[in-house]
Amino acid sequence: MFERFTKDARAVVQDAVGHAEAAGARTVGAEHLLLALLDREGSRASLALAALGAGGQGESVRRALEEARRRAGLSRAEADALAGLGIDVTEIVSRVEEAHGAGAMTGGPEGGARRSRRVGFGRDAKEVLTGSLRAAVARHDRHIGDEHLLLALTTRPGVPAEVLADHGVTHESLSRVLGGEGEARAG
Secondary structure, three states, X not given: OHHHEOHHHHHHHHHHHHHHHHHOOOEEOHHHHHHHHXXXXXXXXXXXXXXXXXXXXXXXXXXXXXXXXXXXXXXXXXXXXXXXXXXOHHHHHHHHHHHHOOOOOOOOOHHHOOOOOOOEEOHHHHHHHHHHHHHHHHOOOOOEOHXXXXXXXXXXXXXXXXXXXXXXXXXXXXXXXXXXXXXXOOO
């Protein structure tokens, strides 16, 4: 599959590994792919984000991802569902951070130990990569570009799709911008 990735898509995957390592994550997650996409300039995905008004909102997206990371990766929908059961995620995060320090629920390295080997890809990141192939096939594209990674992020439930939607980037709006209105979903 990776032989079909464009130069931009390969750079996104490599940069996602860098984001995961910098965060001390055990695996590359879908959020790391989104962060790497936000770093790109002049690519199809970055142009699509700009066309949807999200191009200049990189810091806002990063803050929203960090907020979700502080909630141990729970989306707002998941936090709301727990609230319906009487579980206040904000209160739990506050108590954990009070006892163990800010960011204690972010899933960073235990005991501050740095890992010497490269991180692998988590299930969610693998699903995005597979979804990018599906997006390319659905659009009859021969190569997998960073725009296909972005499309795949919008179809997979979770924090990245939620954050993108909050910033005006949905599968439908992205498909319109990329010229694929009515195309099959990538997820």
